[in-house]
Amino acid sequence: MTKSDSETLALYFSFFNEVGIIEQLSRALFEARLPDGFLASHFAVLNHLIRVRDGQTPLVLARAFQVPKTTMTHTLSVLEKHRLIEMRPNPKDGRSKCVWLTAAGRDFRNNAIASLGPDIAEFAKQFPPDRIEALVPGLTDIRQMLDAARDED
Amino acid sequence: MTKSDSETLALYFSFFNEVGIIEQLSRALFEARLPDGFLASHFAVLNHLIRVRDGQTPLVLARAFQVPKTTMTHTLSVLEKHRLIEMRPNPKDGRSKCVWLTAAGRDFRNNAIASLGPDIAEFAKQFPPDRIEALVPGLTDIRQMLDAARDED
DNA sequence: ACTATATAGTGCGATATCGTATTATATGCA
């Protein structure tokens, strides 16, 4: 026999609940490794600019992180204040700007990643890579579905 | 041959990255179903009071959600302002209070869950329950490990 | 070209989250 509707609902509910708790706990542990006053949102932008490419516009970044553009404006202003990025005019659009990394921005990101190494190694002792590999594809599928659902608005 | 250290690091990194994106997207979709002005954090407290039990203290709730107690004070004050909970003195401790649900609070939570039904059903068509079942145990293990890591402080 | 509409970025106000400090009460120990 199959599960009841309410059991199914509870199953999905527990999934999103676990995801929410893991996000919160892992973010707190991660932010404890960042220099004082910096948050995961700041790191995320720097990391994205290195992993993908810098020179992107604030709006493109806002969409990449699924945050309102006002939020991205604020995040970028913090990074710029600390000289981790530079904002330059967009030569292709007079309304727009481009976000470029500074050397200090690259260092900040690389130091943050390096400082995570021991934590990841410790975690990997308890939860080995093959178990992570078994989870990621499913999560990626779900992320893409939710992303598509958002675009339907 | 085994993966290099940097490959392993990238694997764990991608796991937490996917978790973070899923949390953000699912929370946004969920909050769109809540009455205007209410956030997932408000719902989460009401849901906890029903699922576990009400009459708990603010500090116990703060620990359950892994948030600073000042954050819980604020969340509870919002719920109390809307008459979704009641704060009463703790008969066992003069410094403390107990948080009790009102009928309106129970209704709010039940309505929120009911309004999620169609969304879950739609999602279940694309990502069936057995695939969710395959993910939850691993996530639960990870959540418990992170929880334990936090307690070591 | 001219005008209407759309888009990029930001200013501003509201709420959320979090750290620090404060107050009231409880607990432990001499």
Add this chain to the structure above:
DNA sequence: TGCATATAATACGATATCGCACTATATAGT
């Protein structure tokens, strides 16, 4: 008992996030 310390909740200030509205520039339709 009396005092030092610990704990529960909150006040307060700082920053983050977000919605709304505004300005400047670009694009589309005529």
